[in-house]
Amino acid sequence: MLPQHTEPKSVLDLFAGPNIGYVVEAYEQYQRDPESFDPATREILSQLSPAAIAALSQGQPALSATAALPEIPLEKLVKAVQLSRNIREYGHLQASFDPLGVSPRTVVDDPEVMGISDEDLRRMPSTVVWPNGLRTTPNALDAINLMRQFYSGPLGYDFSHVHNIEERDWLRRQVEGPEREQPLTRDEKRAVLKRLTEVEAFERFLHTAFPGQKRFSIEGTDVLVPMLDVLVADGVKAGAHEVVIGMAHRGRLNVLAHVLGKPYLKIFSEFHTTVNKELVPSEGSMGINAGWTGDVKYHLGAHKLVRDGEAAGVRITLANNPSHLEFVNPVIQGITRAAQEDVDQPGAPRQDVDRALSIAIHGDAAFPGEGVVAETLNLSRLRGYQTGGTVHIIMNNGLGFTTEPNDGRSTLYASDLAKGFEIPVVHVNADDPEACLKAARLAFLYRQKFHKDFLIDLVGYRRWGHNEGDEPMYTQPLLYQKISQHPTVRALFAERLVEAGVVDAQEAQHWLEAVQADLKRAKDELGDTAAPDEPEASSWSDALVALAESTEVSEQKLADLAQELHQLPEGFHPNPKLERQLKRRLENLRQPGGIDWGFAESLAFASVLADGTAIRLTGQDSERGTFSHRHAVLHDVNNGQTYVPLQHLRSARASFAIYNSPLSETAVMGFEYGYSVESPRMLTLWEAQFGDFANAGQVIIDQFVAAARSKWKEQSGLVLLLPHGYEGQGPEHSSARLERYLQLAGDNNLRVVNCTTAAQYFHLLRQQANLVHRDPRPLVVMTPKSLLRHPLAASSLADLAEGRFRPVIDDQTAPSDGVRRLIMLSGKVVVDLKAAMESEPHDHVSVVRIEQLYPFPQSELAAVLARYPHIEEVVWLQEEPQNMGAWRYIQSRLAKELPEGVVLRYVGRPERAATAEGFPEMHNEEQTRITREALKPMGVSTRGGQQ
Numbered sequence: 029m030l031p032q033h034t035e036p037k038s039v040l041d042l043f044a045g046p047n048i049g050y051v052v053e054a055y056e057q058y059q060r061d062p063e064s065f066d067p068a069t070r071e072i073l074s075q076l077s078p079a080a081i082a083a084l085s086q087g088q089p090a091l092s093a094t095a096a097l098p099e100i101p102l103e104k105l106v107k108a109v110q111l112s113r114n115i116r117e118y119g120h121l122q123a124s125f126d127p128l129g130v131s132p133r134t135v136v137d138d139p140e141v142m143g144i145s146d147e148d149l150r151r152m153p154s155t156v157v158w159p160n161g162l163r164t165t166p167n168a169l170d171a172i173n174l175m176r177q178f179y180s181g182p183l184g185y186d187f188s189h190v191h192n193i194e195e196r197d198w199l200r201r202q203v204e205g206p207e208r209e210q211p212l213t214r215d216e217k218r219a220v221l222k223r224l225t226e227v228e229a230f231e232r233f234l235h236t237a238f239p240g241q242k243r244f245s246i247e248g249t250d251v252l253v254p255m256l257d258v259l260v261a262d263g264v265k266a267g268a269h270e271v272v273i274g275m276a277h278r279g280r281l282n283v284l285a286h287v288l289g290k291p292y293l294k295i296f297s298e299f300h301t302t303v304n305k306e307l308v309p310s311e312g313s314m315g316i317n318a319g320w321t322g323d324v325k326y327h328l329g330a331h332k333l334v335r336d337g338e339a340a341g342v343r344i345t346l347a348n349n350p351s352h353l354e355f356v357n358p359v360i361q362g363i364t365r366a367a368q369e370d371v372d373q374p375g376a377p378r379q380d381v382d383r384a385l386s387i388a389i390h391g392d393a394a395f396p397g398e399g400v401v402a403e404t405l406n407l408s409r410l411r412g413y414q415t416g417g418t419v420h421i422i423m424n425n426g427l428g429f430t431t432e433p434n435d436g437r438s439t440l441y442a443s444d445l446a447k448g449f450e451i452p453v454v455h456v457n458a459d460d461p462e463a464c465l466k467a468a469r470l471a472f473l474y475r476q477k478f479h480k481d482f483l484i485d486l487v488g489y490r491r492w493g494h495n496e497g498d499e500p501m502y503t504q505p506l507l508y509q510k511i512s513q514h515p516t517v518r519a520l521f522a523e524r525l526v527e528a529g530v531v532d533a534q535e536a537q538h539w540l541e542a543v544q545a546d547l548k549r550a551k552d553e554l555g556d557t558a559a560p561d562e563p564e565a566s567s568w569s570d571a572l573v574a575l576a577e578s579t580e581v582s583e584q585k586l587a588d589l590a591q592e593l594h595q596l597p598e599g600f601h602p603n604p605k606l607e608r609q610l611k612r613r614l615e616n617l618r619q620p621g622g623i624d625w626g627f628a629e630s631l632a633f634a635s636v637l638a639d640g641t642a643i644r645l646t647g648q649d650s651e652r653g654t655f656s657h658r659h660a661v662l663h664d665v666n667n668g669q670t671y672v673p674l675q676h677l678r679s680a681r682a683s684f685a686i687y688n689s690p691l692s693e694t695a696v697m698g699f700e701y702g703y704s705v706e707s708p709r710m711l712t713l714w715e716a717q718f719g720d721f722a723n724a725g726q727v728i729i730d731q732f733v734a735a736a737r738s739k740w741k742e743q744s745g746l747v748l749l750l751p752h753g754y755e756g757q758g759p760e761h762s763s764a765r766l767e768r769y770l771q772l773a774g775d776n777n778l779r780v781v782n783c784t785t786a787a788q789y790f791h792l793l794r795q796q797a798n799l800v801h802r803d804p805r806p807l808v809v810m811t812p813k814s815l816l817r818h819p820l821a822a823s824s825l826a827d828l829a830e831g832r833f834r835p836v837i838d839d840q841t842a843p844s845d846g847v848r849r850l851i852m853l854s855g856k857v858v859v860d861l862k863a864a865m866e867s868e869p870h871d872h873v874s875v876v877r878i879e880q881l882y883p884f885p886q887s888e889l890a891a892v893l894a895r896y897p898h899i900e901e902v903v904w905l906q907e908e909p910q911n912m913g914a915w916r917y918i919q920s921r922l923a924k925e926l927p928e929g930v931v932l933r934y935v936g937r938p939e940r941a942a943t944a945e946g947f948p949e950m951h952n953e954e955q956t957r958i959t960r961e962a963l964k965p966m967g968v969s970t971r972g973g974q975q
Contacts, residue, residue: 056102100148105156107144108168111137112157112175116200117188119179120455125487127459127517128510130426137176162205178203182463184455186485189447195478199452202470212462217530220461222539223254224518227282229543230292234281237551238299240497244326246279247491249423249458250517255468255486256287256387259419262472263385264339270367273346274360275389276353277326278423278490280346288330288346292550298325300554321775323739327351347702348740350731353394357404358695359732360386362702364415371642371710374680376672381416381479388420392442392485393428400727403695405449408481412646412687413699417475419468420446420483424458425490430503443485451481458488459517489514579794581635583829589634590617590627593673600671602662610659621822625815626657628786628823632793633674633684636711641797642682643674646689646700647715647749654717654751657816660686693724697748701732704746708804711797712746719750719764719810720943726768733806734772745804747796752782752810753856754907754944756951762944763908766881769808770917773882780882782810782855782914784837787823788879791833812856820859835878835885836892842874844895851962852922853905854878854914861905864959873963881914884921893925901931905962907955909940935962 057064114136121134139145152168155161157175165171179185185203190196202208212220227250234243246252260271275283284290329348334340347363349356367384369377388404395401407413422443428436439445443453452474456467464486471482489511493500500508515523518540525531594614596602602610616622623631633643648654651661662671674684689696697714704712716722722729729748736742750764769780783789789811796807815821849872851861858877865873876892878885893899902922906913915934923932936958945951 059102100152104144104148105152107142108149108152108156108172111139111142111144111149111172114142115172115175115179116185119176120184120186123180123182123184123455125182125184125455125457125485127457127487128426128489128507128514130507130510131487137172137180139172158204162201175204178208182457182460183467186441186443186447186453186455190450190452192450195452195474195480198477199474202473208466212465214530217462217525220254220465221518221521221525221531221536223257223286224250224461224521225536225539226286226543227253228516228518229540229547230282230285233544233547233551234299235496237296237547241299242324242326242495242497243281244277244279244495245490245492246282246423247516248425248511249279249486249488250282251458251461251464251488252279252389252421252423252486253282253286254461255421255464255484256283258465258468259385259387259472260287260344261339262469264334264342266385266472266476267382268385269341270343270345270364270384271387272360272364272367272384273344273387273389274349274356275346275423276349276356276391276394277351278391278425279389280326283346284328284330288332288344290330292547293554295325296551296554298328321738323348323350327739329740348736348742350727350739352727352731353391354398354400354404355694355698355727355731357388357390357400358407358698358728359702359705360388361404361407361413361415361418362699362704363706364418364702365413365699366703366706366710368415369683369707371644371683371685371707372640372681373683374637374677375675375683377642377644377683377685381414382476384415385475386415386418388418390420390422391428392422392424392426392433393431393436395422395442396437396439396445397428400694400698402445402448403690403692404698405446405451405481406690406692407695407699408449410687410690412685412689413696414479416479418481419471419475420451420481422483422485424485424487426487426507427490427494427500427504429494430500432504441485443483446481446483449481451483453483453485455485455487458486459520461517461521577795577798579791579798579832580830581631581794581828583825585638586631586635586825586828587617589631589638589677589679590614592677592679593630593634595673596662597671600662600669601664601666603665606659606662618825620824621819623786623823623825623828624657624817625786625789625812625821626653626659628790628828629658629793630660630674631828632790634677634680636794636797637674637677637680637682637684639797640681641709641711641801642684642707643711643713644685644700644703645713645715646685646687646696647713648689648691648717648721650715651686651688654715655813655816693721694728697722697725697728698732701728701744701746704744704804705736705742708743708745709801710745711793711800713749714746715749715811716751716764718761719752720760720762722748722750723765729768730772734769734777737777737805738775743804744806745796745800747793747807747809749809749811751813753813753815754951754955755814756945756948758946759942759944763912764810765912765943766810766908766914767912767917770882770914773917776805776883778806778808778882779880780808780810781880783833783879784812784815784855784858784877785821785823785827787827787831788833788837790823790828791831795833810855815856815859818859820862833879834888835880836888837877837879838892838895839874839876844874845898846872847874847896848872848898848900849903849966850874850876850893850896850899850901851903851905852876852878854881855907857905857907857959860907860955861959861962864956864963868960868963870963878914878918881917884918886921886925889922889925893927899927899930901933901966902926903933903935903962905958906936907958908943909937910934911939912943931966933966 118136121136139149146169149169149172150167154165154168154171156168157171165174187196187199227246231245231247263271281295285292285295327349329346332344334342347356347360364384364386368381369379371377408418424442426433446453454467454470456463458464467484471484474482491511522536526533594610613627636643652659660672660674700712700714733746736744752764752766754762773780781792783792851873854877858875861875904915904918904922906915926932937954945954
């Protein structure tokens with residue numbers, strides 16, 4: 029019996045989706061033996077026709093049940109439908125998108141293999157192929173031949189993995205319908221040839237003018253530049269105010285020159301040794317090492333602000349990028365999202381995805397090989413990270429350095445990773461500019477229609493080795509014999525246009541000579557001089573002013589903000605347990621030590637919003653907080669609706685955004701870094717679930733967060749919140765790898781802080797909000813876990829209202845004249861030491877907390893040391909092993925400040941490979957040992973201590 033449905037609109041509605049296989053089989057049986065079915069089923073089957081069956085087999089709306097067809101066996105009709113489906117779904121396997129013709133091709137459109145002949149197809153109407161009336165041809169054979177042109181030419185359409193029916197139908201119409209027949213005009217063809225002439229001439233000139241120097245030539249995928257021209261132009265027409273491009277080094281100089289408009293003179297100058305830079309500062313000068321060190325020419329980005337014409341006011345950005353391939357992907361997504369959002373009003377930011385367009389250019393080996401690609405693709409439809417669709421282009425030269433595809437990926441195509449995210453893919457021949465521009469326009473139209481990603485696999489080749497000093501014949505001799513004899517795309521396109529009468533051969537040659545003359549003039553103007561001096565980097569004088577600024581907020585204002593934070597909409601029902609916790613917060617507001625870490629953070633955020641600075645916070649479980657300490661997003665227990673108090677403050681003058689991130693560190697941190705670069709005057713924070721998890725984003729930390737200012741003069745005020753502290757939870761849940769950030773610290777590039785009280789954290793956040801308006805620098809904060817609710821870490825309202833962030837905290841209760849030993853430390857270990865001091869003798873001891881480790885608070889520490897004229901030793905106490913934590917960073921800095929004769933002693937865990945113990949008992953034993961040892965007089969040491 030056929031599946032039964034309730035009141036179908038027509039009998040054909042019974043035969044949709046998974047039922048079709050049964051329908052075809054049942055209909056064939058019905059034709060052979062109608063009496064084998066019960067009367068109800070027989071009645072249904074009698075209303076069908078071969079045409080309806082053919083339409084249903086193809087997944088299209090069925091034809092009328094009475095549609096007339098020649099007497100053709102049903103099995104032939106079904107095979108014709110299957111043939112057309114094969115071409116649609118697998119035509120890319122035989123498409124001619126490889127300009128060198130070395131890739132294997134699979135025949136998918138042979139009628140004989142399908143058990144059908146051309147004569148059979150000629151007898152059928154075209155409705156077998158186009159049952160929806162998209163096109164009409166004299167017969168099905170003509171339709172199949174057209175389909176071969178559409179799907180197996182220089183463009184290979186790879187859409188079968190797109191499951192959304194509306195999207196798939198739209199894509200099919202773009203490929204098969206009249207929309208596809210929009211060839212380039214005569215003027216457009218001439219403009220493309222001129223552009224290809226500029227691209228090729230530029231590369232050839234560099235090759236001869238600077239022989240042997242690395243430039244990572246674009247040659248073999250030259251058409252990328254006119255494709256970018258089209259995407260930028262279409263984006264501007266659609267209302268984009270910013271176009272953000274991310275790419276690795278191959279072809280970068282050409283994109284800088286011709287898409288970003290970087291002058292030839294400037295690019296040529298960067299090929300010279302910068303001999304006129306001061307490597308050693310002279311009197312009155314800070315030299316190149318004073319915060320700016322630069323980078324190689326093919327890593328540099330650029331901005332272009334269009335000042336004239338219809339595109340006036342549009343900014344085109346090519347993001348800076350290190351050699352770590354693909355790690356710029358999430359960065360440009362963050363830049364784009366920031367450019368799309370209006371954050372200068374209370375509530376959640378307002379996003380307009382048409383305001384900015386992102387274009388990601390990938391390598392064919394790196395796209396499947398680098399995990400950050402998959403992480404970034406996963407961001408594309410998440411509410412906190414989506415940017416309305418990115419156009420991806422793989423610059424596919426068929427090699428990864430010297431590695432061929434069969435050793436570099438486990439998929440047929442370099443683009444196959446995108447299929448898991450249902451991203452449409454077009455493979456296109458880089459030697460066919462018209463096909464490439466068609467692919468670019470289709471990508472942009474899809475992005476605008478569905479606000480989703482689209483990928484173009486631009487299949488070309490690499491004319492030289494991995495770089496221009498590399499010999500590719502060592503490893504790919506046969507391939508490079510072929511490449512050496514292969515004409516350039518400019519030459520091929522010029523020949524085609526000459527044959528078509530679009531351009532004269534002499535005219536094309538004149539264009540080439542004119543570009544060559546421009547390049548020579550620029551080189552002659554430069555001569556043999558070096559690159560012009562870059563302006564010196566800021567010495568952070570403005571930042572130091574901001575650091576000293578007051579971050580006080582009146583008690584009354586804080587009390588008012590606290591009330592606003594705890595006012596819920598009428599009828600909103602949070603979790604009863606949480607509701608009681610929030611109520612206690614308000615009750616304890618004016619109590620001594622009544623403000624815990626999470627409450628202080630909420631008040632800091634609220635006050636920053638009231639000052640007019642927007643905030644964005646993301647991370648794994650950041651809405652609630654990994655340790656249930658934040659609760660920035662409340663959930664109604666009855667209906668699941670959410671409420672974000674910080675988005676409903678009457679006193680707020682800027683937006684607040686908070687999102688739980690996917691289980692990613694690299695891509696999400698890169699995204700937030702990019703966001704902070706585009707919006708440097710905003711307080712942007714990324715929070716690790718545990719500090720050690722930031723290890724997965726180490727490339728972002730090393731190459732962007734820590735070094736971008738020195739390499740690229742790129743400003744970022746990104747805050748990294750890294751839970752850190754030893755509580756016996758094992759290696760990955762203890763250390764945020766403080767030592768790594770201290771090793772990266774230099775040139776005043778960032779701040780590293782390990783604060784221990786709620787008030788300190790409150791003032792630190794407000795201080796950073798002040799700082800981003802002056803001279804943004806990243807801030808790395810070792811945040812606590814067990815201290816989040818610890819009484820010793822709690823603060824009073826007065827601490828928040830009247831205090832400020834203190835880089836060094838002295839024990840003001842200690843009698844300074846009687847102190848012989850100072851115990852200096854940083855972070856949560858102070859709580860364990862205080863507990864030990866309650867039971868251990870500790871005469872003549874004072875405790876000093878170093879809350880800011882970098883920049884090192886030299887003057888503040890000197891002032892503290894001046895209070896203790898009789899000290900004999902200083903103990904540096906830390907929880908971390910001796911080869912980790914702050915010891916190796918701080919040892920020499922402390923030694924410089926100590927009076928002559930004062931001994932500096934380390935107390936802590938010995939050198940270890942793992943950051944912490946994996947058993948609570950071992951942890952407790954070690955923690956007890958180090959705190960007791962810190963209190964012992966000099967010369968008395970237990971295991972692990974070093975004098």
